[in-house]
Amino acid sequence: MMFFRRFLIGSSLTLTGFLAGSLIERRKQEPCQKVFPGLFDAVYAATPVSLPDVQSHKNVTSNRISQIMRFGFPGFDQIRSFDDYVLSYDRRNRVAHWVFEHLTPETVKHNPEVDRAKCDFKRDETVHPFFRSDNSDYKHSGFDRGHLAAAGNHKANQKHCEDTFFLSNMAPQVGKGFNRDAWNKLEKYVRKLTKKYSNVYCCTGPLYLPRKEADGKMYVKYQVLGTNSVAVPTHFFKVVVCERSDGRLEMEAYVMPNQVINDESPLTMFQVPPETIERAAGLLFFSQINRRHLVSINGKNV
């Protein structure tokens, strides 16, 4: 494997190297492909298997996954499931397409035995070396390793918290003024929704939005970090669905630019129609929702 890594880094990518890499990847993916499109089977195959009792863990996990994904998958590229969240990985950009969480008063409840400081940012060994990011990519980059599934949403259980520290759940985020401020405020707001609603479903991900350049044409331009060329998203989105006690659903959708944001800006300033995000990201959110149950979008009745 080291040979291929050096091959990639040290010289230009030739057809031979590409084919060799493809074969390795195909071999690794085969068990998953065989059972596809059995959705939960595919999720099983992506589950890390270094666990003492794999079979019972599978059952517990798959029950939880079906809860989290109750209203449908936004897309099906490179699905990976963890004990308390689900992720779709973008191998080209080395950042997830989306992560999905199900928050309840119980799952966000503070457990004094859970210590975030004991968690380390770690590379996701389940991602092929060609396509995974590493801590070195972020070091001295000027960007934070920003959680997509927030650690603060998984404070009830130490392993759940640690699962959010895989680099597959990270994206390069502007630190001061964004990740540690406006974006953090949005994450706290979503957590707080569990005080009012018994079920909160949250989908989070990056966007790479076009922008008009000096020549008047539209271009998608974004920085990449380190030897693995980890993409720096131009924006991040969050789409949230809250279930009321009467079973009715309320949806909110936000897009924030990955830049310093004025601390005075209210969160409502970043609300957008969810279909705007769907078109920009190539995803469909909450497609399994019965639209008759959806009563409001961004606070406006529908």
Place this chain on the structure above:
DNA sequence: TTTGCTGT
């Protein structure tokens, strides 16, 4: 409080 960084 929660979000992270750098350097030893």
